[in-house]
Amino acid sequence: NAGVTQTPKFQVLKTGQSMTLQCAQDMNHEYMSWYRQDPGMGLRLIHYSVGAGITDQGEVPNGYNVSRSTTEDFPLRLLSAAPSQTSVYFCASSYSGARGLREQYFGPGTRLTVT
Amino acid sequence: GENVEQHPSTLSVQEGDSAVIKCTYSDSASNYFPWYKQELGKGPQLIIDIRSNVGEKKDQRIAVTLNKTAKHFSLHITETQPEDSAVYFCAASRGAAGNKLTFGGGTRVLVKP
Numbered sequence: 001n002a003g004v005t006q007t008p009k010f011q012v013l014k015t016g017q018s019m020t021l022q023c024a025q026d027m028n029h030e031y032m033s034w035y036r037q038d039p040g041m042g043l044r045l046i047h048y049s050v051g052a053g054i055t056d057q058g059e060v061p062n063g064y065n066v067s068r069s070t071t072e073d074f075p076l077r078l079l080s081a082a083p084s085q086t087s088v089y090f091c092a093s094s095y096s097g098a099r100g101l102r103e104q105y106f107g108p109g110t111r112l113t114v115t
Numbered sequence: 116g117e118n119v120e121q122h123p124s125t126l127s128v129q130e131g132d133s134a135v136i137k138c139t140y141s142d143s144a145s146n147y148f149p150w151y152k153q154e155l156g157k158g159p160q161l162i163i164d165i166r167s168n169v170g171e172k173k174d175q176r177i178a179v180t181l182n183k184t185a186k187h188f189s190l191h192i193t194e195t196q197p198e199d200s201a202v203y204f205c206a207a208s209r210g211a212a213g214n215k216l217t218f219g220g221g222t223r224v225l226v227k228p
Contacts, residue, residue: 004158033215040124042204042218043159058215059116090158103149104216106158 001026004107006091012113013081021076021110023091031094032074033058033104034066036087043090049074081114088112117142119207121219129227134192136222138205141186145207148181148188149216153202162203163190195226 007022025032030051035043035058045058049068063085065077074093078085088111092104118141128134140148146167151159165172165179165188172179176195181188192199202223206216 035218040220042119042121042206042220043216044218045215048215059217092158103161103164106151106160108156108158 003027004091004093004105006089006107006110008110009108010111012115013078014115015081015083017081019078019081021078021089021091021112023074023076023107024072025074025091025093025105026072027093027095027105028071029093029095029105030071031096031104032068033092033094034064034074034076035090035092036060036085037090037109038087046076046089078112083114086112086114117145117207117209117217119205119217119219121205121222123222124220125223125225127225127227128195130195130197132195134190134195134199134224134226136190136203136205136224137187138189138207138219139185139187140207140217142207142209143183143186144209145217147208148179149206150177150179150190151204151206151218153204153221155201159204192224195224197226197228200224200226 004025033048034046037043047066049055091107094104121138149164152162153159176193178191202221205219
């Protein structure tokens, strides 16, 4: 299994541009999430999905859209990039087991700079 | 919502010594507390977790303790090695929503040979 993959690894955008960060997992996990990581602030939840066709907002959803048309893919869209969205973005997936949700598996991250 | 505080922000220890990282949480309904290790340029990786019905859990050189009354939990690393150098994050979540983690700010651990 490749686990959780993210593309691109690095991206530079100009203010106002839009783009999509890609995330895919091949573990048949039903749960997927997007986090952003800023220095000294840990990771903050942007959006999450509990299954195909179902998404919900996390702690910091403004400026981002998500969709979940398949179990494998969970893209994150930046509608109009702003310098405040400069960050490292992590996608994660997990599955439910007999004892509830299990370990979240994180992708390698996308480092985004908005100028 | 949940708020997780983590201390210290940096920790330097001699190889072989122990390292302790402490976290406090605000939501008494939180019942799942994972710890993640993040190496440079990589995503976080789970190293140990504990649920609210357990007070302590060990895995080789790593242990986690949980005090539900005081709403704090700690990570203990014994016999530290240079490969333990990384950033460590604590997190908390409630119920079946284990994918909605609230993270602490992280602790950068440096193990000096």
